[in-house]
Amino acid sequence: MVFMSYRNRLPPSRPSEPVRRIEAGPWAIELLPGCAYAARYVATQAAIGFAFDSQRGVHAIGSDRVQPFEAMPNGLAFVPAECDVFSESPGGGEYLRVMRTDGFPLVGDRAFNNRIDQQAIALARRMRGALLRASIEDDWEAWALGLAERTMDNLALSTPPPGSITGNRMRLLDEFIDAGLDGPLSVPAMAGLLGLSEGYFMRAFKHATGKSPHSYLIDRRLAKARALMRDSTAGLAQIAHTCGFNSQAHMATVFRQRLGVSPGQLRRSSRD
Template sequence: MVFMSQRNRRHSIVIDEPIRRVEAGPWAIELLPGAAYSVRYVATQSAIGFAFDSQRGVHAIGTDRIRPFDAMPNGLAFVPAGCDVLSESPMGGEYLRVIRTDGTALAGDSAFNNRIDPQAIHLASRMRNALLQASLDDDWESWALNLAERVEGHEAAMHQGSITGSRMRLLDEFIDAGLGSPLSVPEMAQLLDLSEGYFMRAFKQATGKSPHSYLIDRRLAKARASMRDTTASLSQIALACGFNSQAHMTTAFKQRLGVSPAQLRTDSRHSSATDTQHSSI
């Protein structure tokens, strides 16, 4: 989910995009690809998380009461040490996890998620891009420390307004069903029975991004899932996800993720082959 944990991952039809991890000083940083998961654990270290995608399922965080959850895209999360966590999602979503491993507690004694913070969004995106590029010489300790400061920051707040979890779910279903064709902001606003101007303001407040930027994120997420779960060509995947061409999709990948779809697919295949070799030993 939303909260940090080791995930029991279902194997895809063809390949699994790997969990990417780097250790820098007292920090461990992981990028978990979107996948179904079911976990229960007691957090031994306080941890920071960032949900790049919408996520939904059930959870019980610091309580024995299991409740449905809707995690907003671009939401910052925190779990303190000692917190009992149960979380399950049939779809999951791409997730960044940052843990301080030297025993030093991070500030805060209450778990939270769905906190929208523009600086946290920027930091998480930089960390994701560096992990996807296997760029291990970047300023990981500084990024992790700055993200921890965002957890402490008083200016960060939870905003949903008119874009609630249930409305986000409806919007995601509408977008996913229509990704192969053009989608417009007026259509999305009409779906939620909001004026275009109000919808754009409310969406930015709830997710930290514009509807257009989020639509690109959804196209990229579907393309990455298709690259994992099918043997379709990149040109076929591009058209199925609403890009004009493979070149258009490649440009979006490089701009948003810092890597090309071909490179990402090759890296995943190499990782899958390595995992198979190791499991057979």
């Protein structure tokens, strides 16, 4: 969810992946791990956010009353300077946060989140991979500027069409997927859960999240594997089986493709 700060995150009840941060030129980029948080502040500077996971909680933005929020995966977000923010979530989710450190204002005069933008998705994934590798030689300034440019289009978000993937439907899908991650999960089964045809479901899901149902399922398997690597002493082969990967080698291949780092490297870096 957009309106969070790692400084306000609650002490974890279990070990958590570290906050990964890098400063490059006028930019500060942070990758916040999925964990509970509670934030209440007035933003001193504008910030760009990108939610990699579904996130749920309550928030109040500016003069709005406190209400539930449902952050969609792959959602681009923006919070302007001087915005009064309250937000909390019992689980949070992996989140990228980008700010300028030189006082130069980021363009934008209103808060938004859940904007699906394919260029922003590609940039955010590239930045996450570089942060997980602890790389300092990547093109950080160009990536940060490119992400900032994706917040400049202030066109109103279109009203979701009937049958679209709403926050409540995303919650049902997440619960269904998480309960069956150790076995095969099919698009027809996910579509049937929502009472939609397979074709309509695939189009609606891509419109809502910027990714295909199959790609999202892989991301959920990755998220579960990372949680088990962090919270348990189970071997990588056992984790791969529990998360529905064909083998440990298959899981390692997906980790490298999606995150740019192997399971073993990520587990060691989290412990360090």
